[in-house]
Amino acid sequence: MTTTKSKTVYTPVFTDGAEYRIPTFKLLKQDGTLYKSGKAPDLDKGKALRIYRAMVTTRVLDERMLGAQRQGRLSFYMQCTGEEASVIGSTAALDDADMIMAQYREQGTLAYRGFTIDEFMNQLFGNELDYGKGRQMPVHYGSSKLNYMTISSPLATQIPQATGYAYGQKMAGDGHCTVVYFGEGAASEGDFHAGLNMAAVHRVPAIFICRNNGYAISTPAVEQFAADGIAPRAFGYKMDVIRVDGNDILAVYQATEAARKLAVEENRPVLIEAMTYRLAAHSSSDDPSGYRSKDEEALWREKDPILRMYNWLTKKKWWSESEEKELQERLRREVLETMKRAQKLPPPPLESLITDVYDEVPPLLNAQFEKLKAHIRKYPEEYPKSAAHVQGGV
């Protein structure tokens, strides 16, 4: 059973779909003025500044924490640099109660929703205040109160999960949707196909946002797919799709706002491909000079999404150079002070090693734990952090 009637032909006709080129939606030029035919979305000053502050917070945090990793204070880090408009602009168009399922380069969405510098730091250092109890690598954030699903490393696994989550929202009829972020590399995983196809078949209120930043670690997009990016795949699933300039805060915002309407009001899942560029290295363990040119990076640095929004805001007189300077200084200070504090906090208690595997600790695991404690008591100087805990300290 199919909904469209196929035309019959009498000679073998092949098509590679090349005639379907998906346009890129843009509103804002780099100098902060709008394209002639573009109309700015309905974004008031309060919201615009909330977006902007989240973008700057993300940038400052990323710069400082990469530095901290380089100094050996942190085991690992990943920056959002260059993609702040893609992630924050889209999140800003949601309801704060909508669920976000991200990949790992979307810390800006958390900054927008009000995750504090303390909360970021606690996770990065895995201290006793980390919600994740120090179990996961840095940047694997999660927040139930901000409706931000805890990040996991396996790529694309969150995509079909988002479909399922959105199905539950549809059943609950609560008027909320799920937004799932992933890179163009992750879109090559089987879970991308599974998640989008199921979303289209089951008509769930989900928005799939692909950050097409040109690289999956060292693999350029041309080695990732042969087609016109990720967007045309939506045709195969019969899903609404839009491609947007990911460095254009206004276009991202407006596209996501319209997508949310389709998802929530009509249960039509939407694919958004945000065209952007990963300005930073893939992670603190990567050096991009081995696979791409400085010239290419420089070209994209000129398209910096934060600078573009700054230009727009200052033209509108919503923001000034002095306010910018003050914000940057305040954030730098706050990040530094918070880092010092978070670093000094003790690690999670030893019990956190065995709790939450199940809702309750099974007897066999408990026996392993008793054995470990006895061992640590015997060699306390080899396990200084947990020894104090085992002896009844910290």
Add this chain to the structure above:
Amino acid sequence: MPKMNMLQAINDALDISMATNDRVLCFGEDVGIFGGVFRATSNLQQKYGKDRCFNTPLVEQGIIGFANGLAAQGSFPVAEIQFADYIFPAFDQIVNESAKFRYRSGNLFNVGGLTIRAPYGGGIAGGLYHSQSPEAYFAHTPGLKIVVPRNPHQAKGLLLASINDPNPTLFFEPKRLYRASVGEVPEGEYQLPIGVAEVLKEGTDVTVLGWGAQMEVIDKAVEMAEKEGISCEVIDLRTILPWDMETVVESVLKTGRLVITHEAPLTGGFAGEIAATIQERCFLYLESPIARVTGMDTPFPLVLEKEHFPNHLKVYEAIRESVEF
């Protein structure tokens, strides 16, 4: 008490859980109007609607990924994988996601409502891909529960417990018994405990341990052994993970001998885990080496299925050898 076969008991359990909790959903390949290729979900769509019992596209990683998301949202998905042999495309979603959801988030999120049902096991001329017993792959994964029933009464009680358990649970249904095993099944809701083995018969000479359809094989072997005056204690493990070590230890401390049997291949099979643990806990009490009667270390064959199978004769021989050691 009404008599049911295992499929009817499973269908009854699903029916009851859908009736009592409107957040229970059943889905998978051909699960909808058709009621599943084995008819485990018969009439559920007719009764509870297309939104709560439905077909999914043919994609196992999608079914479990979708189920993980639904469970994280607070629903109780009962996802069906058509044959346990086809659960491997979803291995990543189960092992890296379902099993680790609660732990990695510090209990901010969990997929405790998730139950995955899959027909498993051989003996039905299923060849390589309709016969496998993959429990040991998953037994190596902290965070999962793995349950296997041996008869209709258990199937219903353990499935209801699995759906209600606040942890992701794999429920492997011995499909050889789907229609072959018929027994009395109480009406209405009841649950059997997960993580607890069941001593089916007390004995003094040797402990014989298994799960699922293999319990039938054990029964026959034990009958033969008892005719020769060997007193066997029979244990149905019921839950593979987390397994009930204490019940097995207690039994072996008494009998001094242990025979473990499962359909899955020997190497890396769950019998190895049990054997290692029991020799550690019962070393001074063991009168003979722990015996493992299992499938061979080959893919599951078609024509020579009978030869490959750990049948009652092989179990009987192992019991004798253990006692005569």
